[in-house]
Amino acid sequence: MDKFLNKVTLLLCCLGLAGCVTQTYENDNHTPVVQNESSNNEIAMTRISLGLGYLKMGNTTQAKLNLEKAKRSAPHLVQVHTAFAHYYDTVGEPELATQAYEKALSIKGDDPDTLNNYGVFLCKQEKYELAEKQMLKAIAVPSYLLVAQSYENLALCQLDADAFDKAEHYLSKSIQHSPSNATAILHMMRLQYAKKNYVSAQQYLKRYEKATRRFLPEALALAYKIYSKQGKTKVAKNYASMLVKMFPNSFQARAFLLNDLASIEADVLAKRYAATQQTQVVTKKKKRFVKLSPKTTTANKKTTLNTASNLNTNTATSAPENTKNGNAPTQNSASKVTQQIDSNTKQASEVLTHTVAKGDTLFSISMLYNVHMKAIERWNNISRNQPIKIGDVIMVAAPKK
Structure with missing residues (x-):
C-alpha cells in the first residue's frame, strides 16, 4: 500500500510538471521552442533547501553560494528573499535582513509566512509594536493555516516586552485554535504561575499532561513549584521524584538536589511581572489631579498679582542680606549635594x-x-x-x- 501511494505521489508530481510546459514559436521559421515555466522555481527551491541546510550546519559560505544561485534562477520568488533574510539574521546583519524581508513583501505583500517570520525577526530586534502588526497581518490572511503558531509567537513577543496581559490574551487565542498545542499550554502554565494564579496554573498543568506525549524537565520542575506554592507537598514531591528519575542530568534535577529548586525560569518571570505591577502602582500615585475652583474675580486676580510681585521684590532684596549675614554656606551645601548626585549617577552607569x-x-x-x-x-x-x-x-x- 505504501509503495502504491509513493507511485501516485510521483505521478502527480510528473503531471504537475507537465502542466507548466508551454510552447512558443520563433519569428523566422516558426520552429517550436518548448519552455518549462516551473523549472526555474524548482531549481531555486532546491538551492534554497541546500543553502538553509548548510546554514544550519554552520557553513555560511556554502549557504550563501546556494542562495545566490537560487536568486539567479528565480529573482522574483518570495522564498528566495525570505531565505536571504534568515541568512542575514543568522550571521548578524539585521539591516540586510530587514531589506530582504521588505523585498519579499514588495513582491507579495500578503504572504503569511513572510509576514509571520518578519514579525518574529522584528521581535528579536525589540521592535515589539511593528512585530505585532506583521504577525496580526499574517493571521488575517484567510488561507493561512499556522494561526495557532503565530498567536504563540505573538504571546512570546509580548512576554519579552513585559506586556503580560497581552501575552495571556494571545496564548488563549493560540490554545483556542489548537487545544492540543503542548508548548502554548506550557507557556500559559508558566505565565499563570508568574501572576500567582496557582489554581489556574494547576488546571493548565492537567491540560498539558493530556496534550503531551513526553514530559520536559521544565514542566516537571514547574509542576513541583505550583503544588509547593499551594502547600501540597506530597504531590509536589511526586513531581520532583519524576524529575530526578527521568532527567537526572538536567539543570532542574541538579537544582532540586542542591537547593530545592529555589529559582527556576518561571520565578524569574514572576519577578519581572511583580516589577511591572510596582511600576504601575507608582505611576498611578504620581498622577496629579487638578481640583477645579470657581472663576476668580478681577479684583481677586489683581490682589494675587500684587501679592506675587511683593514676594518677588522681598526675595530679591533679602538675598544680598542673607549673603552678608554669613548664610552663603547654603549655596555650598547645594553644590555638594549636586556633586554627590553626579557621583552616584556615574557609579550607577558603570557597566557591571x-x-x-x-x-x-x-x-x-x-x-x-x-x-x-x-x-x-x-x-x-x-x-x-x-x-x-x-x-x-x-x-x-x-x-x-
Missing part, C-alpha cells in the same frame, strides 16, 4: 561584569542579577547554545554608548 565560575550558565547568571537572558546575549554578542568558559567576563548590564 560577571566572571564565569564553575557551574555557571547564562540562565543562572541571569537569575543572579535579575536580568533577562536575551539581554545578556545581546550585550555580549553570544547565544544560549554557545558554551561559556570559566574565567570569561560576561556583561550583565547595558554597555555605555
Whole structure:
C-alpha cells in the first residue's frame, strides 16, 4: 500500500510538471521552442533547501553560494528573499535582513509566512509594536493555516516586552485554535504561575499532561513549584521524584538536589511581572489631579498679582542680606549635594561584569542579577547554545554608548 501511494505521489508530481510546459514559436521559421515555466522555481527551491541546510550546519559560505544561485534562477520568488533574510539574521546583519524581508513583501505583500517570520525577526530586534502588526497581518490572511503558531509567537513577543496581559490574551487565542498545542499550554502554565494564579496554573498543568506525549524537565520542575506554592507537598514531591528519575542530568534535577529548586525560569518571570505591577502602582500615585475652583474675580486676580510681585521684590532684596549675614554656606551645601548626585549617577552607569565560575550558565547568571537572558546575549554578542568558559567576563548590564 505504501509503495502504491509513493507511485501516485510521483505521478502527480510528473503531471504537475507537465502542466507548466508551454510552447512558443520563433519569428523566422516558426520552429517550436518548448519552455518549462516551473523549472526555474524548482531549481531555486532546491538551492534554497541546500543553502538553509548548510546554514544550519554552520557553513555560511556554502549557504550563501546556494542562495545566490537560487536568486539567479528565480529573482522574483518570495522564498528566495525570505531565505536571504534568515541568512542575514543568522550571521548578524539585521539591516540586510530587514531589506530582504521588505523585498519579499514588495513582491507579495500578503504572504503569511513572510509576514509571520518578519514579525518574529522584528521581535528579536525589540521592535515589539511593528512585530505585532506583521504577525496580526499574517493571521488575517484567510488561507493561512499556522494561526495557532503565530498567536504563540505573538504571546512570546509580548512576554519579552513585559506586556503580560497581552501575552495571556494571545496564548488563549493560540490554545483556542489548537487545544492540543503542548508548548502554548506550557507557556500559559508558566505565565499563570508568574501572576500567582496557582489554581489556574494547576488546571493548565492537567491540560498539558493530556496534550503531551513526553514530559520536559521544565514542566516537571514547574509542576513541583505550583503544588509547593499551594502547600501540597506530597504531590509536589511526586513531581520532583519524576524529575530526578527521568532527567537526572538536567539543570532542574541538579537544582532540586542542591537547593530545592529555589529559582527556576518561571520565578524569574514572576519577578519581572511583580516589577511591572510596582511600576504601575507608582505611576498611578504620581498622577496629579487638578481640583477645579470657581472663576476668580478681577479684583481677586489683581490682589494675587500684587501679592506675587511683593514676594518677588522681598526675595530679591533679602538675598544680598542673607549673603552678608554669613548664610552663603547654603549655596555650598547645594553644590555638594549636586556633586554627590553626579557621583552616584556615574557609579550607577558603570557597566557591571560577571566572571564565569564553575557551574555557571547564562540562565543562572541571569537569575543572579535579575536580568533577562536575551539581554545578556545581546550585550555580549553570544547565544544560549554557545558554551561559556570559566574565567570569561560576561556583561550583565547595558554597555555605555
